[in-house]
Amino acid sequence: MDCAQVLGAYSFLMATTDFPGLLWLLPVIVAPFIGSFLGVLVVRLPGGERVIFTRSVCPHCETQLRPLDLFPLLSWLALRGRCRHCAARIGIFYRLIELAALAVALWAAAVTSDGALLATCLLG
Numbered sequence: 001m002d003c004a005q006v007l008g009a010y011s012f013l014m015a016t017t018d019f020p021g022l023l024w025l026l027p028v029i030v031a032p033f034i035g036s037f038l039g040v041l042v043v044r045l046p047g048g049e050r051v052i053f054t055r056s057v058c059p060h061c062e063t064q065l066r067p068l069d070l071f072p073l074l075s076w077l078a079l080r081g082r083c084r085h086c087a088a089r090i091g092i093f094y095r096l097i098e099l100a101a102l103a104v105a106l107w108a109a110a111v112t113s114d115g116a117l118l119a120t121c122l123l124g
């Protein structure tokens, strides 16, 4: 499925749903995940590290993070900014990128409608 198909499906949903006001939530929920992935790209690509099929680890104790630890912003808040295993303080770099992506999505939701919202969120 390419980007045009995703936008078409999203536009169709916006045009046919009984609750179009709720569909702006999807990009807003997805945006922090996209921001988190962008952070992974920024950190790993310059060092030649793999970005897919590699699990995230704590940079201090190198314990592999569980899926529950990988929810953008929410995991950081739930763990109060510390690693679940070694209690080391987790850096704010990823949180800033996740917050920036969320801010873009909220801005896009405020100023656009229909398929343009999804495109704005995905393309910045």
Ligand SMILES: [Zn+2]
Binding pocket: 058, 059, 060, 061, 062, 063, 083, 084, 085, 086, 087, 088
């Ligand atoms: Zn740790």
